Amino acid sequence: MSLRNHQSLKANMTGYAFISPFIVGFLAFTLIPMFISLYLSFTSYNLFTPPKWIGLGNFEKMFTGDPKYWNSIRVTFTYVLVGVPLRLIFALFVAMILNTKSRMVGTYRTMYYLPSIIGGSVAVSIMWRNIFSNEGIVNSLLSALGATPVKWFGDPNASLMMLITLSVWQFGSSMLIFLAGLKNIPHEMYEASSVDGATPVRKFFSITLPLLSPIILFNLIMQTISAFMTFVPAYVISKGEGGPMDGTMLHSLYLFRQAFMFSNMGYAAAMAWVMLIMIAILTAILFITSKFWVFYEAEKGR
Numbered sequence: 001m002s003l004r005n006h007q008s009l010k011a012n013m014t015g016y017a018f019i020s021p022f023i024v025g026f027l028a029f030t031l032i033p034m035f036i037s038l039y040l041s042f043t044s045y046n047l048f049t050p051p052k053w054i055g056l057g058n059f060e061k062m063f064t065g066d067p068k069y070w071n072s073i074r075v076t077f078t079y080v081l082v083g084v085p086l087r088l089i090f091a092l093f094v095a096m097i098l099n100t101k102s103r104m105v106g107t108y109r110t111m112y113y114l115p116s117i118i119g120g121s122v123a124v125s126i127m128w129r130n131i132f133s134n135e136g137i138v139n140s141l142l143s144a145l146g147a148t149p150v151k152w153f154g155d156p157n158a159s160l161m162m163l164i165t166l167s168v169w170q171f172g173s174s175m176l177i178f179l180a181g182l183k184n185i186p187h188e189m190y191e192a193s194s195v196d197g198a199t200p201v202r203k204f205f206s207i208t209l210p211l212l213s214p215i216i217l218f219n220l221i222m223q224t225i226s227a228f229m230t231f232v233p234a235y236v237i238s239k240g241e242g243g244p245m246d247g248t249m250l251h252s253l254y255l256f257r258q259a260f261m262f263s264n265m266g267y268a269a270a271m272a273w274v275m276l277i278m279i280a281i282l283t284a285i286l287f288i289t290s291k292f293w294v295f296y297e298a299e300k301g302r
Helices: 005-009 013-040 057-064 069-100 107-118 122-131 137-144 156-169 171-181 189-196 200-228 233-239 251-261 265-293
Strands: none
Touching: 005 013, 005 137, 013 265, 057 265, 069 107, 069 156, 069 171, 069 251, 107 171, 122 156, 122 233, 156 233, 171 200, 189 200, 200 265, 233 251, 251 265
16 A cells, blocks of 8 residues: 555544444445345245245245235235325425414424324324224214214225325325425515416416425325335234235235244245335336426426
């Protein structure tokens, strides 16, 4: 090593020392476990005996011999495709309300963000389960209104809708990001459109949505990834069974059951890698299609 390189290395030692905890943590808890998981996905492994190499056996079973796996994929995609748009629409709606001038707007923002802080916790999932029980407040309200109470834990579709409702309730983080984006839209544009006679609906579709489209793309990607990883609400509400009739058997819950209840670690690792590839493909599709609907002012409308 030359004297100059030695001096450069010595001068940068402080920086290396500061980033070393992250590098060690990333290698120990992310990169190395990923490669181990990839290896286990090609093996039969039950935690108690050494892994046995079976090649593509886990993937073949997954795609051709496990109907419950495909049911978990169907439930997960329904949860994502219905829950994420509803959550973003609701978050944008509330953000636009909070973007108006009000004396209590700070308090309202805090109140609306609270569900996102506690929304995914075990306690809230238990509370949600009690609210939708046969004697819960939801069925009591339905009865008071003359409607027929719903058996939320006896109907697979109703149970999944209950999970989706819980996910929509956790709209706070998306709402805050939308709110920050709304505040960056120049007010002069709304004033100029008012002079031209634009209606509020026209302003929303011609000004708000185009200028907010980069924020929408960011929220869409982040919330889609988060929805695919949802586990706690499905586990608590179904008591780990994914019922009724596998109606709340999200992919993450089925993966957990295969890994820690049936000791099929190799099969669970294969499921995790397939889901990772699915999320990567969906994210790539969102990025590729974004050039048709996301407005970047720096690129003159593209």
